[in-house]
Amino acid sequence: MSKYKILYFLCIVLAILCIVPIITCASLMEQQPWNETSLTIGVYVSIGVMFAFILVAIGIMMTRSTFRCGKCGMEFKGKPFDIIRGAHTNNKRVMTCPHCGTRGICDHEIK
Ligand SMILES: [Zn+2]
Structure with missing residues (x-):
């Protein structure tokens, strides 16, 4: 297995894992002690990181496939x-x- 293939799968797995903080932040918004603004930032940062991993995966696929x-x-x-x-x-x-x-x-x- 080449290192690009490993990197590709790593990006896919990490992108999927980014769903966890998105759901966690979104569900914590319902509860009082949490600051809604910081949770909203958390959701957007997680989505941004997720797209970054997806873009890297697509980039590897386009150049190495x-x-x-x-x-x-x-x-x-x-x-x-x-x-x-x-x-x-x-x-x-x-x-x-x-x-x-x-x-x-x-x-x-x-x-
Ligand atoms: Zn043919």
Whole structure:
């Protein structure tokens, strides 16, 4: 496993973990001893950090990814828009193959 792949998964996990402080801050707003302004700042900071991790993950995926067409088997680099809109699982992604033009499930690898 390459270090970029580890970094990519780390960013995804950390982005998901950012949901915890968002929910915690939002639920604490109901209770009296807490300052509402600081909790609101906490929510926005958490959302900001979450987006930062997601952007890093997308950046790694765009620069380090290769895709292999499920139909013709050719390897290619994905176009940014195609990468973002494609439905995906952990190692599969729906992409348009530049060689045969088929839109279908491609193997996805981060190198
Ligand atoms: Zn193809």
